Amino acid sequence: MTEARRARGERRRQAILDATLTLVGRLGAGAITHRAVAEEAGVPLAATTYYFSSKSDLVREALTHAAETDRQTVDGLAAALTQVSSAAEFATVLADHVTEWLGPGRAILVSHYEISLEGARRPELAAISRTWTDGYVRVLAEPLRRLGSATPERDAWIVVTAFDGMVLDELSGPQPGFERETLRPALDRLIQALVGGTSSPSQ
Amino acid sequence: MTEARRARGERRRQAILDATLTLVGRLGAGAITHRAVAEEAGVPLAATTYYFSSKSDLVREALTHAAETDRQTVDGLAAALTQVSSAAEFATVLADHVTEWLGPGRAILVSHYEISLEGARRPELAAISRTWTDGYVRVLAEPLRRLGSATPERDAWIVVTAFDGMVLDELSGPQPGFERETLRPALDRLIQALVGGTSSPSQ
């Protein structure tokens, strides 16, 4: 076999995908160019056409790749959520989940919203973002039910969309201390309202 | 004066802005080109450079224009909200507010989210989306307080962000009967939870 060569090629392919994702966040999906991707990834121009048959292929694969990568972090979120026993803890777990992305990985986070918007234009991408949202809804529904939600599926969708909207609000114009002073209290309030308590049910 | 000439010019300027906005929704802000805008607006290529000094100027003005146009519809929303006396009515008014945009004006709606995303890239645009969100929060806070919300400002922000997230979810992958079967019940549930009743307080 030619395992070693293939592995090296695969690594380069990943580097191109990562660079594409960074640029999607920084410039927008529509402004991607082969040359910009090549420079960001540190590969010659021809490498981008060698691994991807066209520009739209490249962008589509990059966004798919982003969705799949994020899906793995959802597993970690699910694990953390099995431990929570109050709305306040629930809110903290959710808020922490996004904290790392609000820093250096901000461009990646922006690219997630680009996926949604691109889904509005190219139906092939719509499935990606739908799968993404469904994954979060599935993970949030169980803990919500356990905390006392009467309609956990619907409430999970509400929490997920609210979470998305809140993060988008922060992305579109950063606020100091967003995560601690705005996001977490709001999620706390939201979840507490949904599970039917004015304070933590553990009290 | 040269009123008539100026008026005709202004009309053409508006046509260019409208065409730009449509294309921002259809292609994305980064994929806008002078030629595409000119064709969409039905004007010669040179008209786009005559009225706007550069491409980024054109896009910025188009997004600003969209935000200001939307602000006018917020006034109508505010008026409708002064009439509501239950969470269910509140939800209906909100759901109706977006219905028209989900149809033919869908590209315009998409462009609104482009503003947020562009705000993450160009700080000059961040102010626009922040003003936009603040306007909605201000309009929703009063009715929420009247319905029994203990923290109307915070709850208004929650409702606005959730509303944004819900509409984005629909945009990224259309669902049949979204507005009636998904959006309205979810908003109903959300608002009822926030104002602290499991059913309408008027009952």
Place this chain on the structure above:
DNA sequence: GCCATAGTGGTACAAGTGTACCAACACCGT
């Protein structure tokens, strides 16, 4: 009538674009 001027529309051009092509290269099974 006349002319200044806002507006119009055609064209030009350098820079940047996607993509094709091709000569080298490194590695591995034989």
Place this chain on the structure above:
DNA sequence: ACGGTGTTGGTACACTTGTACCACTATGGC
């Protein structure tokens, strides 16, 4: 050692892009 195949990187080319430029028209104040 060797030939082949996956990979590399350089270059070419037709096309699109943003923007500048210019001849032209129509309008309204004089």
